[in-house]
Amino acid sequence: MNRRFGVLLFSSRVVDYERIKAIGPDRAAAEWLLRCGAKVRFLGFERWHHDYNALPTGPLDRYKIQGIDATESCIMYRGFDHLDGLQHLEEVKLIRCVYIEDGCLERLSSTEVLQSTLSSLEVVSCGNVSDKGLIALHKLGNLQRLVLSDLPGVKDRDQTLERLKTALPKLDITVDL
Template sequence: FQRGAMLLLLPRAVTSVCSREGGRRHFWGWLNAVFNKVDYDRIKAVGPDRAAAEWLLRCGAKVRFQGFDRWHLDYNALPTGPLDRYQIQGIDATESCIMVQGFDHLEGLRHVEEIKLCRCIYIQDACLERLSAVENLQQSLLSMEVVSCGNVTDKGVVALHRLRNLESLFLSDLPGIKDKQSTVDRLQGALPRLDVTLDLD
């Protein structure tokens, strides 16, 4: 299902909370938390890549599978086939509602080389810390962007030093970063090959 389609299934008594601004924010926060819930039985049944793709698309992100140029953004059009046929290589979470509780989906992914986190209102330091702790991503991830995520601070960015094969990191519009030079120095001290671009002005 997609986010819009799910609303049609909700009873009128539930959707009525959207009549007020505060209720609307609470409702969408609750619904986004539902979209981020990890179903470990589903991961076992369809494999980590398919389950992660379903999570990401439910939350409004896009995925690109290894060997394909096309980005997938339609949940209902995800390809089917052998569990090892479609392996995620790229994640574009621009303007998505992914939350830290959904990041367990990343554990089984072995081929992710690119992640974009742009204008994600729920991305915070804990998300970057969780991402950088995933052993498979420490080996596979080459390129990352974190843009306009207002809850990210120096602490979260510095945590990315665990991504030992990271080659390119683009950071922009992150008001939570207060010590630009120290953050860059700490990253490049741990990852000498890393090319860091900070556009924070």
């Protein structure tokens, strides 16, 4: 691997708390996500943003992240602190994310504000996710839709799904494990 690229890739995953404080959690999270190859959708907008250089400008408090599509991105646990201040995040897609692991789902589920805002989650083809990570999702009290597919780390599918359904009776789960 090119040494410069490796440094850039690593630095794009490091959380800069001073930057979050200066520009706000939504803008900082959007920058991190786009640098890692994800897309974001802002509250009140239909369009998904995928180009870091085309992030909207204007008042920093105008653009609130409502959706994250991390399909084939390089997001990983190290950057999940960026999600802490997202007050309007309703939808997250983690599809073919090679660095997503149980700790990421545990971190997502332990973020207090997301426990009441996140309503839709897709976890597809993330090979490092196991039953442990899925069970942690029980803390997401507002979760209404969960799509799970191609998760080879899930060994006790029936018990894991039963635990989620018991904890979240209104949850609609689509499964293809």
